[in-house]
Amino acid sequence: MKSTSAAQKSSLDERRSLSVRLQESTMIKATSFSSAVRTPRVFTWVSIFWLTSAVGVADCHGVQIQTMPQLPAHCGQNVTLTCDVSSSQKLDIRQFSWLGKNDTLCMYERDQAKPELECKTTKEDISHHSLTLTLINFKPIDMGEYICKLHSAQGIKFNKTTIEVQGCPGNVIHFMNASHAGCSFQGVFPGGVVHWFQGEANLTDSCNTTQDKDKHGLYNILSLIHVKKGNLKQPYNCSLWMPTLGQYRSWNLLPLVKELGSSGRAAGLKWICIVLEILMLKLIT
Known part of the structure; x- marks a missing residue:
């Protein structure tokens, strides 16, 4: 009887152990299934977040603003600066302007015409x-850096154009009589040094030259030299040397002076007095 009872107890223990193992196995499978279900969901949210970030960067870099980096200019001409903006989608412009000389010179959809500038907006399409x-x-005085700035829903972008002056020839006036020779360069750029020659002789050290700069950034240069008596067989030459350009801007051959009559001598003296007065005023100021 004891043997039979022990056998029944052993069989009961085996069934309980098997039941526990089945329950554990079921829980493991359920947990694995739940994890398998959650994993794709987490992956999906990560993918959506990455895609959204990528689109934002693309939108930011999708706006292009184009200008000419360098622009040569000549005095007295009209110089046009163009700023082109394009986008892969509709542009929501908040501010679009040209800046220069510490001021806003031109603004989007505010076309204007002034004596010194013009501003114009062009829309090809929504982008x-x-x-x-x-x-x-x-x-x-207008040379330098100009900045085109765009502020849109996609952010702020800017580009610049630098205007460089190619030179301003200005006007040249020269005269000569029995005692003096002179050259005046008005409205030139850049400034320079007046060189004097008579034949092969360099007379630059003997001249008196003044130079001033006006409100427009142009130079006015006046140079005088004494004419030696009895040495008028060779013509005098005055020229403007511009070191920054490495070249002569103007080369003027003054005519030989003939014997002047009373009227011609008086006119020559009057011109000398005017030039000397201008020279003295420049030296004083």
Whole structure:
């Protein structure tokens, strides 16, 4: 009887152990299934977040703003600066302008015309726009850096154009009589040094030259030299040497002086007095 009872107890223990193992196995499978279900969901949220970030960066870099980096200019001409903006989608422009000389010169959809500049807006379509700034009668004071700035829903972008002056020839006046020779260079750029020659002789050290700069950035240069008596067989030459350009801007051969009559001598003396007065005023101021 004891043997039979022990056998029944052993069988009961085996069934309980098997039941526990089945329950554990079921829980493991359920947990694995739940994890398998959650994993794709987490992956999906990560994918959506990455995609959203990528689109934001693309939108930011999808806006292009184009200008000419360098722009040569000549005095007295009109200089036009163009800023082209394009986007892969509709542009929500908040501010679009040309800046220069510590000021806002031209603004989007505010076309204007002033004596010194013009501003014009062009819309090709909802994603392409242009802003054009024209500087009227360009002067050296206008040279420098100009910035095109765009503020849109996609962010802030800017580009720049640097205007470089190619030179301003200005006007040249020269005269000569029995005692003096002179050259005046008005409205030139850049400034320079007046060289004097008579034949092969360099007389530059004997001249008196003044140079001043006006409000437009142009130079006015006046140079005088004494004419030696009895040495008028060879013509005098005055020229403007511009070191920054490494060249002569003007080369003037003064005519030989003939014997002047009373009227011609008086006119010559009057001109000398005017020039000397200008020279003295420049030296004083």
